[in-house]
Amino acid sequence: MSFQSILNQFLLGLSTASIYVLVSLGLTMIFGMMNVLNFTHGVLYALGAYFGYLFATLTGNFWLALAAAPVCVGLIGIAIERTAIRPLAERSHLIQFLATYGVALVIEQAIRIVAGNDSYPVALPSAFAGSVSFASVAFPAYRVFIVAAAVLACIALGVLLTKTRVGAVIRAVSEDPEMATLLRVNTGAVSTLVFAGGSALAALGGVLAAPIFSVYPSMGEELITVAFLVVTAGGLGSVRGTILASLIIAEAGSLGLLAVGKYSDVLAISLMAAVFVVFPAGIFGGWRRA
Amino acid sequence: MNDEPLLELDSIHAYYGLSHVLQGVSLKVQPGSVVSLMGRNGVGKSTTLKSVFGIVRVTRGRVVFRGEDMTGLAAHVVARRGIALVPEDRRIFSSLTVRENILLAAGSRAGAVDEVLAWFPTLKGYLGRTGDRLSGGEQQMLAIARALVARPALVLIDEPLEGLAPIIAERIAQALHGLRGKTTVVLVEQNLKWLMDVADYHYVMDHGRIVQHGTSAWLRANPALVEQYLGVAA
Numbered sequence: 001m002s003f004q005s006i007l008n009q010f011l012l013g014l015s016t017a018s019i020y021v022l023v024s025l026g027l028t029m030i031f032g033m034m035n036v037l038n039f040t041h042g043v044l045y046a047l048g049a050y051f052g053y054l055f056a057t058l059t060g061n062f063w064l065a066l067a068a069a070p071v072c073v074g075l076i077g078i079a080i081e082r083t084a085i086r087p088l089a090e091r092s093h094l095i096q097f098l099a100t101y102g103v104a105l106v107i108e109q110a111i112r113i114v115a116g117n118d119s120y121p122v123a124l125p126s127a128f129a130g131s132v133s134f135a136s137v138a139f140p141a142y143r144v145f146i147v148a149a150a151v152l153a154c155i156a157l158g159v160l161l162t163k164t165r166v167g168a169v170i171r172a173v174s175e176d177p178e179m180a181t182l183l184r185v186n187t188g189a190v191s192t193l194v195f196a197g198g199s200a201l202a203a204l205g206g207v208l209a210a211p212i213f214s215v216y217p218s219m220g221e222e223l224i225t226v227a228f229l230v231v232t233a234g235g236l237g238s239v240r241g242t243i244l245a246s247l248i249i250a251e252a253g254s255l256g257l258l259a260v261g262k263y264s265d266v267l268a269i270s271l272m273a274a275v276f277v278v279f280p281a282g283i284f285g286g287w288r289r290a
Numbered sequence: 291m292n293d294e295p296l297l298e299l300d301s302i303h304a305y306y307g308l309s310h311v312l313q314g315v316s317l318k319v320q321p322g323s324v325v326s327l328m329g330r331n332g333v334g335k336s337t338t339l340k341s342v343f344g345i346v347r348v349t350r351g352r353v354v355f356r357g358e359d360m361t362g363l364a365a366h367v368v369a370r371r372g373i374a375l376v377p378e379d380r381r382i383f384s385s386l387t388v389r390e391n392i393l394l395a396a397g398s399r400a401g402a403v404d405e406v407l408a409w410f411p412t413l414k415g416y417l418g419r420t421g422d423r424l425s426g427g428e429q430q431m432l433a434i435a436r437a438l439v440a441r442p443a444l445v446l447i448d449e450p451l452e453g454l455a456p457i458i459a460e461r462i463a464q465a466l467h468g469l470r471g472k473t474t475v476v477l478v479e480q481n482l483k484w485l486m487d488v489a490d491y492h493y494v495m496d497h498g499r500i501v502q503h504g505t506s507a508w509l510r511a512n513p514a515l516v517e518q519y520l521g522v523a524a
Contacts, residue, residue, distance in 0.1 A: 165393065165394075165398075168386055168390045168393065168394055169394065171383070171385050171386060172383045172386060172394055175383050175384065175385055175386075176381055176383060178345065178365070178381075179377070179381040179383070180394075181343075181364070181365040181366045181369070182343060182345075182365055182366075182369055182374070182375050182377070183369065183394055183395045183436065183440070184366050184369040184370050184395075184397075184440065185366055185394075186364075186366050187366070
């Protein structure tokens with residue numbers, strides 16, 4: 001096992017973690033902060049990939065696809081929040097799970113009807129077709145771009161939540177929605193905004209993942225489990241917890257390939273289980289009231 | 291005082307599950323006054339305040355504010371009409387700093403923080419501190435400041451002295467005296483002596499109803515009544 005192979009796997013894990021971070025940050029906002037058990041998140045990630053593929057194919061412009069797909073999915077997220085989630089806001093997580101799981105199935109079937117069951121390969125944007133060298137390891141430039149995009153998204157979300165009035169309102173609603181209401185905050189509008197933002201982040205992850213994993217109808221199913229693990233292991237509502245848990249599970253899966261081969265996923269899930277044993281409320285606990 | 295009350299509760303009823311908590315509460319609050327709501331624990335004082343905001347649903351009767359029927363409106367709409375509530379357990383946002391708690395309530399109004407510091411100078415050293423790192427007294431000052439900084443026409447304050455040292459109670463009383471004539475206040479509090487000093491008019495509750503009402507002088511003149519409904523000497 002050479003240093004180069006370890007570094008290569010680490011960098012691969014870092015780019016996978018970046019996809020996890022983007023998708024899980026959206027879920028952190030929706031589930032961790034607003035306490036909505038949203039199982040449409042995976043299919044919104046898939047929709048992002050499909051919209052990205054569609055826009056990139058129609059216009060030949062990856063950047064346009066990168067900007068437009070999250071907007072479209074954000075609008076779909078608003079429709080889901082208004083029709084399937086808000087009426088059930090006071091109901092149990094089980095009811096929310098059943099409702100959103102049902103919506104996810106409907107959307108996935110709609111994808112299959114419109115786009116078929118086939119997998120679509122997505123071309124790498126030409127600007128990132130080459131590779132970048134790290135300590136004599138040639139690493140795909142596109143994966144470096146994904147890592148940079150995730151870092152930017154984390155910084156932007158961190159600034160939004162901690163340095164702006166909108167962020168303070170979101171944190172207040174997350175912590176005590178009734179008290180926020182008493183301070184004249186329209187919590188319904190805040191929930192819609194957060195849901196739209198979380199959906200857009202999932203879509204952003206989908207657009208960025210498409211050139212690596214291709215686009216196929218069930219791509220969201222595989223990611224939703226990881227995203228929920230990451231959000232709960234990091235601590236509900238914690239952005240830094242989401243980032244750290246994404247890194248742990250992705251690197252365990254990637255570096256674990258060198259150590260335990262095909263059982264690396266078992267290693268990753270075992271590590272997550274260990275996290276829950278040591279930190280039952282997640283690594284950073286989270287701020288949301290029980 | 292005007293004849294037109296700022297707030298009128300017109301025979302309101304409310305339930306917690308099957309429990310009939312408010313059984314026709316009626317009261318009037320005149321503009322600029324400080325009014326207290328008294329009674330033993332569990333008679334419905336806090337529920338009355340919550341019912342103004344619809345946090346506890348009013349099943350019968352009307353909540354009228356500035357002549358407008360507010361019954362059934364969403365809490366944030368009631369707040370935007372000019373009513374603020376300081377809840378019993380303060381409910382400071384623990385992940386927000388003192389400054390953020392103030393600005394959240396003040397909106398985009400400039401000078402809000404300075405205004406709060408004029409009422410409660412103690413908070414000056416804690417503006418960057420998160421809510422979970424404040425003492426009970428500091429939290430109560432912030433809770434009251436957070437309500438006042440929105441410049442409401444009416445402030446409802448639930449148990450402001452609970453668990454506080456006498457010196458903090460004195461500061462809060464001073465702040466309320468400073469508001470006299472500027473903002474209308476409804477207070478729920480167990481400390482009878484403090485209430486008689488701070489409030490102009492008193493409503494006594496029992497079993498979900500208003501059973502007596504009058505001025506502080508009237509309360510002092512009726513020690514038997516105070517003993518009967520409040521269980522303490524006036």
